[in-house]
Amino acid sequence: MSNLKTSLRMLCNNQDILGGIIITKDGMLIESYAVENPMAETLGALMSNVALVIKTSLQDLGHQEFNRYVIQSNKGRIYLVDLGKAVLIALTDLNIELGKVNMALFQAANEIKKSGRIDI
Amino acid sequence: MKKTPGSDGEGFGTAEEYLNAAKSMRNMGEYDLALNVCDKGTAKFPNNSNVYILKAQILITKFKKVQKADILKMALVCLEKAIKLNPRSYLAKILASQIFLKGRAYKRARAVLLDVLKNLPDDEKAKVLLAEAEKHIEKKPKEEKPKGAVAKPTASSTSVESSKDDVIVLAADISDADGVKTGEGGQWELDEKLVIDTAEDTADDEARMEVFADKLTMFSRLEGMQGLFIIDATGQPYKVINKKKLDENAIPSLVFNLFKASVAGASRTNFGSFQRGILIAPFGTIIIVNVFYATLALVVDNDANLQAIEARIQRYLEEVAG
Numbered sequence: 123m124s125n126l127k128t129s130l131r132m133l134c135n136n137q138d139i140l141g142g143i144i145i146t147k148d149g150m151l152i153e154s155y156a157v158e159n160p161m162a163e164t165l166g167a168l169m170s171n172v173a174l175v176i177k178t179s180l181q182d183l184g185h186q187e188f189n190r191y192v193i194q195s196n197k198g199r200i201y202l203v204d205l206g207k208a209v210l211i212a213l214t215d216l217n218i219e220l221g222k223v224n225m226a227l228f229q230a231a232n233e234i235k236k237s238g239r240i241d242i
Numbered sequence: 243m244k245k246t247p248g249s250d251g252e253g254f255g256t257a258e259e260y261l262n263a264a265k266s267m268r269n270m271g272e273y274d275l276a277l278n279v280c281d282k283g284t285a286k287f288p289n290n291s292n293v294y295i296l297k298a299q300i301l302i303t304k305f306k307k308v309q310k311a312d313i314l315k316m317a318l319v320c321l322e323k324a325i326k327l328n329p330r331s332y333l334a335k336i337l338a339s340q341i342f343l344k345g346r347a348y349k350r351a352r353a354v355l356l357d358v359l360k361n362l363p364d365d366e367k368a369k370v371l372l373a374e375a376e377k378h379i380e381k382k383p384k385e386e387k388p389k390g391a392v393a394k395p396t397a398s399s400t401s402v403e404s405s406k407d408d409v410i411v412l413a414a415d416i417s418d419a420d421g422v423k424t425g426e427g428g429q430w431e432l433d434e435k436l437v438i439d440t441a442e443d444t445a446d447d448e449a450r451m452e453v454f455a456d457k458l459t460m461f462s463r464l465e466g467m468q469g470l471f472i473i474d475a476t477g478q479p480y481k482v483i484n485k486k487k488l489d490e491n492a493i494p495s496l497v498f499n500l501f502k503a504s505v506a507g508a509s510r511t512n513f514g515s516f517q518r519g520i521l522i523a524p525f526g527t528i529i530i531v532n533v534f535y536a537t538l539a540l541v542v543d544n545d546a547n548l549q550a551i552e553a554r555i556q557r558y559l560e561e562v563a564g
Contacts, residue, residue, distance in 0.1 A: 168507040175503045179496035189522040197514035
């Protein structure tokens with residue numbers, strides 16, 4: 123099992139997190155856990171659009187990276203975490219322990235960045 | 243004696259006041275007065291892209307009444323200025339693309355629309371307009387060049403195929419909207435069938451937006467507040483409370499484009515309807531709220547109390563819905 127898969131599995135050990143994927147900036151799926159295809163591919167493509175809007179807009183404002191973006195709908199939340207060359211996406215229900223989810227995402231993002239695999 | 247703001251736009255303190263006064267006049271059919279207010283707005287806020295966009299919208303509406311191509315050229319000049327000031331402006335690009343289509347400058351329309359789709363790949367309006375442009379581009383080489391549509395050659399005119407596009411280039415190259423030269427304006431061959439959608443708000447929309455704006459005061463005392471934006475359905479700011487000199491071109495475009503991308507993202511992944519977007523950026527946290535026919539954006543410090551803000555948002559939504 124790859125380092126990235128392990129990091130995603132550990133992230134999804136948090137009971138509030140339904141699944142996670144890692145995509146490149148242009149929407150290519152790098153790794154997924156608990157999100158099956160074609161859902162993972164679709165989610166990756168759509169969320170890469172979101173990440174692109176954020177990145178290009180922030181560049182206009184003189185910033186290169188964002189920390190996190192959360193889409194909250196009437197059914198749940200989609201978290202996007204900027205990993206520099208890639209984006210970590212996690213899906214959760216609506217009623218969750220925000221603190222624990224934030225901590226799990228922070229740890230997973232650090233693990234993924236440390237693994238260096240997303241540089242390939 | 244202190245001068246009070248008048249209906250002609252004299253003495254307004256913010257760009258939104260100019261925008262809202264001009265919109266009211268436009269909705270009453272007073273296009274020249276509305277344009278006059280826009281001119282005063284651009285003189286006072288030369289770096290605000292939204293006043294240029296509104297001026298272009300009003301010019302397009304006026305064009306629909308009087309059918310003079312020069313008016314469309316002036317609108318295009320305003321849109322070019324707006325895009326220069328705010329390269330992410332969705333509305334400016336959509337309007338410009340429609341003017342290009344109307345002027346049969348299909349390649350230019352395509353270029354602008356591809357630029358929109360680069361940022362918002364799922365935008366239906368841009369896709370439809372792009373399909374229209376491409377339909378004509380494919381058809382064009384087979385058609386004979388019509389008589390009397392010859393433009394002055396420019397550095398960029400290289401072929402017969404691009405001659406009509408170059409007419410638009412001439413218009414587009416004029417940098418000063420006030421000193422627009424109509425020149426051989428009559429040579430614009432307009433597509434009579436194509437109707438430009440100016441995405442104007444109606445009097446009903448205006449009334450609704452007024453309610454949304456009036457209730458913003460409930461956020462004003464929140465700790466860590468940097469700014470508040472009420473953005474209409476076309477991406478134009480209706481009310482701005484800017485406490486930290488936030489970029490009034492870039493932030494509304496970011497909010498509008500992110501809102502659109504998020505709505506598409508949530509619905510197409512079966513995550514239901516978008517309610518909030520929370521962006522934690524280096525300069526602060528942007529909270530995007532879906533407010534029925536508009537978007538509310540709050541920019542707060544990164545250490546602000548998000549729970550207190552959420553409670554306030556809930557109260558705001560209850561009040562504007564009631």
